[in-house]
Amino acid sequence: xxxxxxxxxxxxxxxxxxxxxxxxxxxxxxxxxxxxxxxxxxxxxxxxxxxxxxxxxxxxxxxxxxxxxxxxxxxxxxxxxxxxxxxxxxxxxxxxxxxxxxxxxxxxxxxxxxxxxxxxxxxxxxxxxxxxxxxxxxxxxxxxxxxxxxxxxxxxxxxxxxxxxxxxxxxxxxxxxxxxxxxxxxxxxxxxxxxxxxxxxxxxxxxxxxxxxxxxxxxxxxxxxxxxxxxxxxxxxxxxxxxxxxxxxxxxxxxxxxxxxxxxxx
Amino acid sequence: xxxxxxxxxxxxxxxxxxxxxxxxxxxxxxxxxxxxxxxxxxxxxxxxxxxxxxxxxxxxxxxxxxxxxxxxxxxxxxxxxxxxxxxxxxxxxxxxxxxxxxxxxxxxxxxxxxxxxxxxxxxxxxxxxxxxxxxxxxxxxxxxxxxxxxxxxxxxxxxxxxxxxxxxxxxxxxxxxxxxxxxxxxxxxxxxxxxxxxxxxxxxxxxxxxxxxxxxxxxxxxxxxxxxxxxxxxxxxxxxxxxxxxxxxxxxxxxxxxxxxxxxxxxxxxxxxxxxxxxxxxxxxxxxxxxxxxxxxxxxxxxxxxxxxxxxxxxxxxxxxxxxxxxxxxxxxxxxxxxxxxxxxxxxxxxxxxxxxxxxxxxxxxxxxxxxxxxxxxxxx
Numbered sequence: 001x002x003x004x005x006x007x008x009x010x011x012x013x014x015x016x017x018x019x020x021x022x023x024x025x026x027x028x029x030x031x032x033x034x035x036x037x038x039x040x041x042x043x044x045x046x047x048x049x050x051x052x053x054x055x056x057x058x059x060x061x062x063x064x065x066x067x068x069x070x071x072x073x074x075x076x077x078x079x080x081x082x083x084x085x086x087x088x089x090x091x092x093x094x095x096x097x098x099x100x101x102x103x104x105x106x107x108x109x110x111x112x113x114x115x116x117x118x119x120x121x122x123x124x125x126x127x128x129x130x131x132x133x134x135x136x137x138x139x140x141x142x143x144x145x146x147x148x149x150x151x152x153x154x155x156x157x158x159x160x161x162x163x164x165x166x167x168x169x170x171x172x173x174x175x176x177x178x179x180x181x182x183x184x185x186x187x188x189x190x191x192x193x194x195x196x197x198x199x200x201x202x203x204x205x206x207x208x209x210x211x212x213x214x215x216x217x218x219x220x221x222x223x224x225x226x227x228x229x230x231x232x233x234x235x236x237x238x239x240x241x242x243x244x245x246x247x248x249x250x251x252x253x254x255x256x257x258x259x260x261x262x263x264x265x266x
Numbered sequence: 267x268x269x270x271x272x273x274x275x276x277x278x279x280x281x282x283x284x285x286x287x288x289x290x291x292x293x294x295x296x297x298x299x300x301x302x303x304x305x306x307x308x309x310x311x312x313x314x315x316x317x318x319x320x321x322x323x324x325x326x327x328x329x330x331x332x333x334x335x336x337x338x339x340x341x342x343x344x345x346x347x348x349x350x351x352x353x354x355x356x357x358x359x360x361x362x363x364x365x366x367x368x369x370x371x372x373x374x375x376x377x378x379x380x381x382x383x384x385x386x387x388x389x390x391x392x393x394x395x396x397x398x399x400x401x402x403x404x405x406x407x408x409x410x411x412x413x414x415x416x417x418x419x420x421x422x423x424x425x426x427x428x429x430x431x432x433x434x435x436x437x438x439x440x441x442x443x444x445x446x447x448x449x450x451x452x453x454x455x456x457x458x459x460x461x462x463x464x465x466x467x468x469x470x471x472x473x474x475x476x477x478x479x480x481x482x483x484x485x486x487x488x489x490x491x492x493x494x495x496x497x498x499x500x501x502x503x504x505x506x507x508x509x510x511x512x513x514x515x516x517x518x519x520x521x522x523x524x525x526x527x528x529x530x531x532x533x534x535x536x537x538x539x540x541x542x543x544x545x546x547x548x549x550x551x552x553x554x555x556x557x558x559x560x561x562x563x564x565x566x567x568x569x570x571x572x573x574x575x576x577x578x579x580x581x582x583x584x585x586x587x588x589x590x591x592x593x594x595x596x597x598x599x600x601x602x603x604x605x606x607x608x609x610x611x612x613x614x615x616x617x618x619x620x621x622x623x624x625x626x627x628x629x630x631x632x633x634x635x636x637x638x639x640x641x642x643x644x645x646x647x
Binding site: 190195 | 277278281285311319327328329330
């Protein structure tokens with residue numbers, strides 16, 4: 001099988017984060033490392049490729065240094081092709097994960113046909129875990145998140161996915177987008193030889209300067225949204241209690257539902 | 267530590283630590299030490315990582331690391347278990363000995379055997395040919411385009427594991443000039459290993475006698491010219507001396523780590539024993555000797571990277587470091603007191619493991635002869 005794995009170089013704090021005067025979390029950090037869950041995604045892809053002449057393409061979008069480190073680490077693990085995703089479309093909102101997902105989906109479309117697009121379930125620095133959902137949504141592919149076991153079953157993949165009440169099992173026809181947990185496998189250690197080769201391997205580049213995978217209005221709206229994740233102080237919300245006592249219960253419930261919908265809760 | 271590591275070397279050391287933490291857990295090492303066994307499956311992850319071909323050039327399937335970097339990695343590995351490390355060192359030193367005097371075809375052939383994850387061995391010693399390597403009795407008799415190998419080799423590291431050997435055999439009665447080196451694949455048949463020696467230390471390392479009984483190898487397997495076998499052996503030993511020294515540094519570092527940790531925890535007279543000057547003296551000497559040894563190994567490795575045969579420096583490094591490790595491990599046991607001699611504590615094994623380092627790859631006595639001979643040569647003008 002041929003897989004595409006989207007990976008991320010993350011900066012890891014080496015000291016306890018503290019809030020600064022601006023309400024921003026600050027901490028001393030190490031250089032970028034390959035996001036831990038992405039190692040599991042790469043391992044899952046390598047296992048699908050092993051012995052079947054399959055390929056594992058890795059691609060990453062982010063700052064130049066973090067991206068290169070992540071890609072070379074992935075090549076050292078055995079990835080066959082590494083691609084830097086460049087795009088100026090998200091200058092103001094690089095942390096807008098839904099929009100990032102669209103850009104990555106566009107990159108996936110440009111990079112070729114893949115049986116599976118993998119991601120880790122979440123990034124260490126922006127642990128929200130919905131880039132993969134956005135990729136799947138943009139490409140119109142089936143999506144399975146928090147996958148904890150994956151096996152080839154004929155021309156399908158059987159999976160186990162975790163949710164709060166237990167496990168779900170099923171089969172999926174490829175192509176599909178799959179995010180994996182850190183429990184799905186034990187990532188292999190790189191070999192010294194692949195590490196040396198990875199150091200000087202050429203990285204490909206794909207540039208995304210327009211979006212075609214979703215319609216333009218949707219993209220304009222999505223990409224203009226504020227970043228969805230910031231290391232920022234969250235102001236305390238005022239608590240408010242409202243009691244609706246209208247003529248009858250139906251009216252009260254209707255009013256309550258209406259109010260919740262207005263606030264975007266329902 | 268006194269050595270300045272590059273970012274790449276730090277990264278490699280992190281890799282080998284991660285590997286060893288997982289593969290060579292205290293429980294695994296203790297079990298192998300107690301049983302005196304060398305489980306082959308324990309090496310699969312090492313082969314997958316290419317630890318047996320670190321300093322072999324990439325064109326032959328290795329990682330192409332420098333000797334200096336390779337030594338750092340093996341020092342770290344030896345701090346977990348030097349027997350495990352020497353199994354891998356013996357494999358690549360055997361290949362290296364082919365590289366010293368063989369053709370590219372021979373090197374590639376040898377590398378192709380071990381690259382997927384096989385062991386190799388260097389078969390020189392015999393019951394009456396140890397320090398006196400020139401007195402090898404095992405024979406290689408020419409028959410047309412082949413040689414027929416016969417004889418018994420003793421104390422062969424990886425003896426029963428190896429799929430391929432570099433063996434030194436007698437091709438004529440002309441003393442030291444009558445020896446030749448051969449690549450001998452186990453698949454040729456007629457090779458039998460004896461029992462795993464029940465040794466005091468390095469018990470994980472597989473050491474056996476190996477018998478060659480009418481083993482037919484093509485003349486193309488001869489490494490270098492007929493009669494040049496001793497030179498192949500000695501050049502190979504120069505190299506392996508520096509590597510056994512690096513393993514000894516690993517043992518010293520482990521002795522130091524364990525001793526400092528223990529001395530900080532163990533209290534007598536209401537004070538941690540690290541506060542007592544007699545203990546401090548032992549720890550300080552241990553740390554100083556470890557640093558000096560590491561630097562000496564590093565310098566020799568750098569010379570080897572520059573192409574030097576390190577005849578004198580290899581001998582000096584081996585002698586200095588493997589003598590120093592005896593005191594370091596003995597002092598570690600001393601610092602642990604009564605617990606030091608208990609097998610439930612880690613330091614008695616270090617003392618057992620390090621003894622043979624003064625003996626193999628040329629005794630430290632013959633090393634001093636080599637050093638003196640080199641001095642004599644240097645000062646002859």
